[in-house]
Structures are given as C-alpha cells and as structure tokens.
Amino acid sequence: MKKEIKFHLNGEEVVAEVEPHWTLLYFLRNVMKLKGTKEGCGYGECGACTVVVDKRAVNACLYPILEVDGKKVITIEGLSKPDGQLHFIQKSFIEEGAVQCGFCTPGMIMSAYALYEEKENPDEEDIKEAIEGNLCRCTGYIKIVQAIKSAKRRQQ
C-alpha cells in the first residue's frame, strides 16, 4: 500500500506516493530518474550512494524512504547552479584529476560537501574521516584527499 511523503529534494518540494519498503536510493534512481547517485554494494559498505539528508551524509541504500518525509535531501544533481556552473568541490575534483572511472565520485563529493557544511576549514584528518565510508577502486585516494583539501582555496 503506497503512502504519501513530502520533502525537499535539491531545493524543490516533492510530493510523492511511495512503497513503504523502498529505500531513498531506489526512489532517487527509479522514480525521480536521478542516476547520479550510484548503487555499489547496497549494504552501507561502499558509499557510492551517499546523499545528504538534513546536512548529514548518509547511505541512501539503507535509508527508508518514509523517513525523508519533512526533510531536506541533497544529491549530486543539486550541487551545481541552475546555469550549469559546478560547485567548487566538483571543480576541484576535475582540476586535481581526482576522477578515474568516476563511479565513486558522486558519493565522494557528497561526503566532502557534508564536511564543508559542518566545517569551514577541514584538515586532512577531518577529510579522511569524512570519506572513511567511501571506497574508490581506482585512484588510491591521494588525489581525492587533495581535491577536497584544495577545494576551498579554489572557491576563493
């Protein structure tokens, strides 16, 4: 039996009928057709599905859809400006060469985004803690950490 939820998705109000057993990830990809958020493991292990709910980075694959009612959700699609201008973290990932196959990238960027929401000047420890739950099979993480670290400088 479907139930109604109302929440903010990337700044816009969404009212939707959902199945109670859906996860936020299923809803984003299959109903909203927002495919930027990836499904890697589906078990909270890889972080490819990371989105930000009320300023906190969470695994969308383990987030019950009915719990987003009344909350603010931001996905990778919500970071760029309406004119297409990228977010400073996104720019930094491109400029530092922190992207290889790109599968982990949206999740990494959302974890970094939540970190910057929480702390204006995160240090390397903060960055490593923020992406502890994001696996990358390509880069070896060094460029990712660099990209997140230098993101703020690039913005200025």
Next chain:
Amino acid sequence: MKKFDYHIPKSLEEALSLFKSLENAKYIAGGTDVLVNIKRKKESPSHLISLRNIDSLKVVEKKDGLKIGSCLIHQELLKIEEIRTYYSALYDALTKLGSKQIRNVATIGGNICNAAPSADTACPLLVLDAQVVIFGEKGTRMVPIDDFFEGPGTVAKEESEIVTSFELPSFPKYTGSAYIKHTRREAMDLAMVSAASRITFAAEDQSLLRDFLSSKGVEELDKELKNYPLFVKEARIALGVVAPRPFRAKKAESCLEGKFLNEETLREACEKAAEEAQPRDTIRGEAWYRREMVKVLTKRTILLSVKRAIEMCS
C-alpha cells in the same frame, strides 16, 4: 527488497501498541543492522516500527552520572563532552564505529539490542556499569547491562519491549577507562578482538597520582608502577568477539581489584583474561591469535585507563 509496511509512531505508547497489534513486526532505529538483514534475507518482518521520531528516546541528562537516550546516533554521542571526558571507553568506541555515513544514522540502542559479539559500544558499557532502561507493557524496568546480553543476537527483553536509555553512574575523579578495537584495516572494519577496561583508584591515591604525573609524565607509567603503590578500588575488564556475547572477564578483574597495581598483578590479570576468552577460528582471525591479542589489548586498555585516571587528577 522484500516488501514490508513501515510505521512512524511519535510516542513510546504508540510504538508499543503498534507492535502488539501487528503481526510479524520489528522495531527499527537507524536500520543499519535491520535493513542489511532484510536485504540479505536473514529476516523478513512484515512491519517495521520506526523509533527514530520518538523524542523521549533522544534525551541526554547530565545529573548524577549520564543518561543517554537509546535513539541517539553515534555522531551525536561523539559531541557530548561528558562522554569524552568521563566515559572515555565509550568515546573510543564511537570514534571507531563504522563510517561517518553509518554513525550519522546508527544508534547506540540498535548497537546494543543487535547484540553482536563485535558490537563496539558493548564492552565500554559493560566496564562503565551501565543500566539498561526498558519500557514495556508492565511499565519501565532497569537491567544491568551485564545481565542484558544473553548470547549472539539475544538480549534479556521481550520482543515488544523498547530500550529507552542507558544510565551511566558517576565515577570518582580518580577513574579512567579505555576501549581498543583490533581490526585488520584502519577504517570501516568489524573488530577481530576488542577489549575495554576501567580502573578506579582509592581516594587516598589522589596525591600519589598527582605526584606521579608531575615527576614522570604518563609515558613512563609502565616501568614506574612498582615505585608508586596505587591501590585499585574497582577494576572492570570486558572482552568482545571472543565469546558468544560481549562479557566481563571477572576473574581477571579480581586479579586487580582490592590489590596494588604492579607488573605482577597486571600480568596475572592479562593472563586470566586470555583464559576466560573462548575465541574460535573464523575468517576474521584464528583462535590462538585472538587469545594472544586478548592479553595484549587487556594490558593496553588498563595502562591507558591508568594514564587517563592520572590525567584526571592533574
């Protein structure tokens, strides 16, 4: 994922009556254990009853100790200054639990009720003498955490009962506690073995503790124990992943409690702890290795507890 209905009660009473009226129901807090189990087809409830929106499960009360609501997420608990200062073993565990994404939704109540032998907050709550506060049809009752764990995944409560909070007593200032989780990789790994301990010294030791710190600094602790006859008033040692449930190594505790802390009593305690452990060979580690590590970790947590007690007195 298998279909289920999902309910969001706003009060404890509502949650309990939903549980009673629905068939094959299960509580869900952060869902990081429940949803993984459902996805892996280990369980298949027809109804999930969410505890996430019940405000009374998120209390923090700071008088005569500390009371923490069962539905507080690990990331929020990390921000409570009292936990960092007075209940360091719990703080140690929270910093090492899962990833940021997991700590942002997973709760301490879920960690304890799931009762995995590797549950990181279990050993700290055991050495901190936590009381589990439980709400059910017959009202509210309290159970010492040591009696709450029964076996892997089983705890001493009716299915319909809800854990509402954990109460930690206030300890004398000359107390220190610590938790160490031994893993194969640095981040995002379940413990292969874990240990927690708490040492509370006698009040008379306070000036001695202070002297020690001013003359030596805590780095010298190991070697200096024999010159400083510190009397252990209370000792707690708890071990994880080396038995069907997280447990208190009580024989090891009694090697220290009511005794002076020195190389010998410390070694005896560590050896007893290793004897009390019943590790098994699993893919995460072999039994002999775990048993050896029990000795090592017990020693490290005790020394860290002593250091912290000394620092508290400075």
